[in-house]
Amino acid sequence: MTGTGQKPIRVLIIDDSAFNRQTIKRMLEKSPAIEVAGVAVDGYDGMKKVMKLKPDVITLDLEMPRVDGFTLLRWLMEENPMPVIIVSSHGEKSTVFKALELGAVDFIVKPTKSASKELEAIEGDLLRKVLSITSLNMDKLRKNISWVGYKDAVMPKSYERFEDKDIKIVTMGASTGGPAALQVVLSMLPGNFPSPILISQHMPYGFTRQFASRMNKVSALTVKEAEHGEAVEAGKALICPGGHHIMLNRTKGETVVTIKDSTEDDIYIPSIDLMMKSAAEIFGPKTIGVVLTGMGSDGKAGMKEIKRRGGFTIAESEESAVIFGMPHEVISAGAADMIASLQQIPAEILKRFKGQE
Secondary structure (H helix, E strand, O other), X not given: OOOOOOOOEEEEEEOOOHHHHHHHHHHHOOOOXXXXXXXXXXXXXXXXXXXXXXXXXXXXXXOOOOOOHHHHHHHHHHHOOOOEEEEEOHHHHHHHHHHHHHOOOEEEEOOOOOOHHHHHHHHHHHHHHHHHHHHEOHHHHHHHHHHHHHHHOOOOOOOOOOXXXXXXXXXXXXXXXXXXXHHHHHOOOOOOOOOOEEEEEOOOOOOXXXXXXXXXXXXXXXXXXXXXXXXXXOOEEEEOOOOEEXXXXXXXXXXXXXXXXXXXXXXXXXXXXXXXHHHHHHHHHHEEEEEOOOOOOOOHHHHHHHHHOOOEXXXXXXXXXXXXXXXXXXXXXXXOOEEEOOOOHHHHHHHOOOOOO
């Protein structure tokens, strides 16, 4: 039992690197709320340990001998679904997103011996993600992933008729569970969507370009990683580069993107609050804010600012949110004009442009 009387979160570490196993174990053991149930040297060993130890959460390497991480993930989601956090290297960007599509809930970038500052940052990230598992709903995550699979087989709409031609901007923020949630929303918006979209998904540096590329394949919108100085355009969704913040600026009659470096003091990277406040300052009542699944309070202040300036705000409902933390914070602060399930959100956004408010 922990000091609060709750059972500790039991973690199984699966990694073929002894250094990584020891490093991750040492990090996790710093929290009294976490117990390392065991370690496994590859996927085959991991399968046996899962059945024997019955952990609450798994940290998983992908590239391993005998049975790799993908094979274990498929087996796990069929036989005994449980939260899995991928431990990856920067060179495994495409494989990370494949793992998320198979059912992993999140990922961290694999630590190295020499990068002591990186190691400290990873430790905090790892602990936060493991501790958030108690709020995570695996059934909702699997439902979103299966919905994404269904949408992949259907060509998204390229055209809809819009009554309201007045330019608006849509801002969306998400954290844990966000990649699948964003894919659901973006796949349901038409290619002639009459507004720019800005997205902040909590994700480390180096992964968002690959993420944007995958989103672009399942959406009729143009989805890409945002670039500094790039103009926002209708029908284009810009994803904030990992490890940075995205803001807007007016210059020479255009609204352009400003990419800002993060600092060691920043709690949430990218910051949903900074993005939303920046958009609300420029677009005022023409701003739409959407907060999806995630742990913490990022997005609450941004949604309050959008609402204060007369914009429209939507928080994902508990019914569909993989982790209800961020939407709950928005709702509790009175900053949500509407609470909607993930599958309802695209239709509610579209109503703002069709005179159906």
